[in-house]
Amino acid sequence: MSHASPTVTAVRGPHEATGFFRTYLYATDHKMIARQYLLLGLIMAVVGGYLSYAMRWQLAWPDTEVPGFGFVGPETYNVLVTNHGTIMVFFVAMPILLGSFGNFLIPLMIGARDMAFPRLNALSFWLLALGSAVVLVSFLVPGGAASAGWTGYPPLSAKAEYTGVDWGLTLWLLAHAIEFAAFLLGGVNFLTTIVTMRAPGLGFGRLPLIIWQQATAAILFLLSVGPLIAGAIMLLMDRIVGTGFFLPERGGEPLLWQHLFWFFGHPEVYVVLLPALGAVLEIFPVFSRKPIFGYTLVVWATIVAGALSFIVWAHHMFVSGMDPRLAMPFSITTILISVPFALAVFAMIASLYRGSIAFELPMLWALAFLAMFTTGGLTGIFLGSAPSDIYLNGTYFVVAHFHYTLISAVIFGGYAGIYYWFPKMFGRMLGTRLGQLHFWSTLVSFNVVFFPLHWIGIAGMVRRIANPLQYDMIAPHQWINVVSTVALFGLVASQLVFFVNFFVSQLRGRPAPANPWEATTLEWTTPSPPPHGNWGEALPVVGRGPYEYSVPGATRDWLPQRTGAAAAEARP
Amino acid sequence: MSAATPTYAGTAGAAARGKVGIWWFLASEVMLFGGLISSFVISRLGGSAHVEHDHLNVTVAAINTFILLSSSYTMVEAYAAAERGDRRGMRVFLGLTVLGGLAFLGIKAYEYTGEITHGFTPWAGTFWSFYYTMTGLHALHVLIGVIANATLCLGARLGLERPYRVELAGLYWHFVDIVWIFLFPLVYLS
Numbered sequence: 001m002s003h004a005s006p007t008v009t010a011v012r013g014p015h016e017a018t019g020f021f022r023t024y025l026y027a028t029d030h031k032m033i034a035r036q037y038l039l040l041g042l043i044m045a046v047v048g049g050y051l052s053y054a055m056r057w058q059l060a061w062p063d064t065e066v067p068g069f070g071f072v073g074p075e076t077y078n079v080l081v082t083n084h085g086t087i088m089v090f091f092v093a094m095p096i097l098l099g100s101f102g103n104f105l106i107p108l109m110i111g112a113r114d115m116a117f118p119r120l121n122a123l124s125f126w127l128l129a130l131g132s133a134v135v136l137v138s139f140l141v142p143g144g145a146a147s148a149g150w151t152g153y154p155p156l157s158a159k160a161e162y163t164g165v166d167w168g169l170t171l172w173l174l175a176h177a178i179e180f181a182a183f184l185l186g187g188v189n190f191l192t193t194i195v196t197m198r199a200p201g202l203g204f205g206r207l208p209l210i211i212w213q214q215a216t217a218a219i220l221f222l223l224s225v226g227p228l229i230a231g232a233i234m235l236l237m238d239r240i241v242g243t244g245f246f247l248p249e250r251g252g253e254p255l256l257w258q259h260l261f262w263f264f265g266h267p268e269v270y271v272v273l274l275p276a277l278g279a280v281l282e283i284f285p286v287f288s289r290k291p292i293f294g295y296t297l298v299v300w301a302t303i304v305a306g307a308l309s310f311i312v313w314a315h316h317m318f319v320s321g322m323d324p325r326l327a328m329p330f331s332i333t334t335i336l337i338s339v340p341f342a343l344a345v346f347a348m349i350a351s352l353y354r355g356s357i358a359f360e361l362p363m364l365w366a367l368a369f370l371a372m373f374t375t376g377g378l379t380g381i382f383l384g385s386a387p388s389d390i391y392l393n394g395t396y397f398v399v400a401h402f403h404y405t406l407i408s409a410v411i412f413g414g415y416a417g418i419y420y421w422f423p424k425m426f427g428r429m430l431g432t433r434l435g436q437l438h439f440w441s442t443l444v445s446f447n448v449v450f451f452p453l454h455w456i457g458i459a460g461m462v463r464r465i466a467n468p469l470q471y472d473m474i475a476p477h478q479w480i481n482v483v484s485t486v487a488l489f490g491l492v493a494s495q496l497v498f499f500v501n502f503f504v505s506q507l508r509g510r511p512a513p514a515n516p517w518e519a520t521t522l523e524w525t526t527p528s529p530p531p532h533g534n535w536g537e538a539l540p541v542v543g544r545g546p547y548e549y550s551v552p553g554a555t556r557d558w559l560p561q562r563t564g565a566a567a568a569e570a571r572p
Numbered sequence: 573m574s575a576a577t578p579t580y581a582g583t584a585g586a587a588a589r590g591k592v593g594i595w596w597f598l599a600s601e602v603m604l605f606g607g608l609i610s611s612f613v614i615s616r617l618g619g620s621a622h623v624e625h626d627h628l629n630v631t632v633a634a635i636n637t638f639i640l641l642s643s644s645y646t647m648v649e650a651y652a653a654a655e656r657g658d659r660r661g662m663r664v665f666l667g668l669t670v671l672g673g674l675a676f677l678g679i680k681a682y683e684y685t686g687e688i689t690h691g692f693t694p695w696a697g698t699f700w701s702f703y704y705t706m707t708g709l710h711a712l713h714v715l716i717g718v719i720a721n722a723t724l725c726l727g728a729r730l731g732l733e734r735p736y737r738v739e740l741a742g743l744y745w746h747f748v749d750i751v752w753i754f755l756f757p758l759v760y761l762s
């Protein structure tokens with residue numbers, strides 16, 4: 001809401017940024033905020049990746065000095081696992097996929113000039129930055145950082161004596177609270193913008209799919225995080241005030257935390273997944289020159305999956321000691337939720353079928369997303385059914401499963417989006433030769449890191465152990481750990497290629513035309529990068545749906561959503 | 573914006589945006605209190621949070637409930653005045669709402685003091701843990717509402733008022749009231 005105008009205006013005009021402070025520190029322009037989120041997410045990804053490097057080294061060559069890190073004993077290993085998971089999910093995946101993509105794309109794709117509440121938007125970002133800082137600071141306090149797993153199960157997390165970590169875990173909870181507040185406000189902003197600020201002619205049925213997915217993700221987050229905030233308050237009370245919500249010896253219920261955590265945790269994985277899925281759904285039509293197959297189907301699949309995600313949470317708890325009679329209903333809902341996702345995947349495949357596919361970089365990442373995500377989804381079927389889960393739960397099979405799904409979303413979906421929208425975001429093209437190298441080396445090394453982990457999981461290696469060689473049954477399979485870690489070096493090296501490409505292209509890349517991919521959606525009708533206020537004098541007017549490619553009888557193989565002269569001018 | 577320029581397809585305008593925003597925010601608040609209250613109910617059903625309302629001051633709490641409900645009424649009046657463009661009325665009723673909120677907090681503090689001095693501290697058992705956490709979180713929300721209303725009231729003195737903000741604050745204030753309407757019987761009466 002604005003200070004400036006006492007009267008209620010529908011649209012604030014383009015505003016010019018002035019000075020370093022307004023441009024970078026107190027930026028309210030959604031495009032700048034999107035870039036800030038992207039940078040923060042990438043920085044935290046380096047931190048999270050560094051922690052995973054220390055873990056993998058320790059797993060391959062237990063109890064040897066990790067170059068560039070130091071000695072990792074069991075206590076430190078727990079710290080690494082916990083903070084790696086936390087950072088990757090909350091401070092990498094969400095900032096990039098929601099914070100950056102959402103902020104950048106929502107106004108541009110719906111034809112608005114900015115988010116509904118620009119200053120609230122800046123607040124969200126800075127809260128997130130504060131939360132990230134709190135996580136990093138928690139490594140420095142006496143006792144070290146949190147070490148109760150990213151799920152923070154009590155009683156382990158409820159008392160300092162159990163882990164030896166006192167302030168670290170309290171700060172970890174605090175960082176979460178701040179992060180939740182940031183994305184809660186962000187979600188309110190997303191939803192309000194989408195509901196109230198669509199360009200004339202842009203009905204809900206004409207929204208690009210990624211906007212639907214961002215909106216669904218925002219709703220899932222808004223509605224699922226409350227119980228976890230309640231849980232976090234209770235856990236903080238246990239730790240600081242001395243209550244006993246989760247402590248059995250005081251009449252508390254440790255399982256209650258698991259319910260509250262997973263009531264949030266399962267929707268949360270869709271919060272991360274949906275924006276990535278959305279990016280891929282935007283990319284497929286552009287590089288196969290075909291409309292998306294089953295627009296309405298995908299919208300409904302998204303909504304149904306979102307709704308179902310609220311009633312599957314206890315599948316994370318099959319072996320937790322909860323009432324075993326609950327296993328059956330939760331198995332059923334879990335198997336059910338694969339139906340909408342299967343539909344979405346089939347819609348994606350059908351969109352590609354007989355298209356004229358161009359293997360540009362965004363398309364390569366999008367296709368890799370599809371392949372990797374399907375792999376992760378298939379192993380999910382084994383874990384979703386209680387009988388096989390009882391054997392596999394808590395092993396590296398699970399670690400491999402969720403890395404296939406999460407990394408599909410964060411790394412493959414994330415890079416798909418970054419490569420696709422980079423020209424719009426930074427006004428320059430991302431270098432393709434380094435891009436090709438980055439893509440292929442990431443794809444190969446990722447699979448070598450994680451695929452073998454399925455085998456070692458089936459062989460019985462459990463998660464969150466610092467030294468696999470302590471167990472005789474794993475020792476014969478230790479080569480798998482070594483292979484996985486060696487491949488990680490390749491994975492890390494290929495990300496360095498990306499960073500070089502990313503920063504060099506921003507400075508020296510070929511200037512990007514307004515619409516380098518000949519795409520139809522609104523964001524490609526403004527200059528790259530878009531000016532403040534996005535649209536110049538007049539808002540764009542929308543005349544058709546988002547995916548009108550290869551329309552019979554049309555002179556070109558794409559018809560922009562935007563009607564009128566502006567669209568014609570902006571052609572490359 | 574002149575009439576010729578196209579405007580947004582949705583219901584644009586700061587008032588509409590504010591209203592959509594606050595409803596989404598309240599939806600998440602419902603889930604926050606919903607999570608906490610259901611945890612309490614489940615613990616009670618499971619037998620671990622045995623209710624000890626013998627040690628609670630039901631009369632005082634009933635008076636407090638009345639005060640909070642009345643403050644919802646004054647909030648409605650403040651909004652009505654704002655709609656009419658009656659600045660003075662708006663200020664008076666916002667002021668009364670703030671007073672109601674402060675009275676509620678004062679009485680709640682008095683209750684807490686009584687209970688703690690009798691040894692019913694937050695760590696005295698699961699019921700008391702829930703009691704302090706739930707009513708404490710609610711009190712925090714009341715405090716935030718008091719601050720918001722006081723800001724609007726003072727802002728109106730300086731001539732900065734925007735009527736739709738009174739409506740937004742009102743929505744929030746009624747929500748805080750409704751939470752108490754759930755808490756009061758659950759904690760004190762059942």
Ligand code: HEM
Pocket residue numbers: 049052053055056081082084085086088089093149150151399403406407410411449462463464465488
């Ligand atoms: C860059 C490549 C990555 C590598 C090499 C890697 C490696 C690992 C390893 C070794 C573990 C510990 C397994 C254990 O001891 O139980 C782990 C756990 C985990 N990782 Fe990753 N990871 C990577 C990327 C990611 C990403 C991108 C995400 C999410 C967005 C993620 C989320 C998690 C989570 C949630 C855990 C579980 C933490 C816990 O058990 O508390 N990881 N990862």
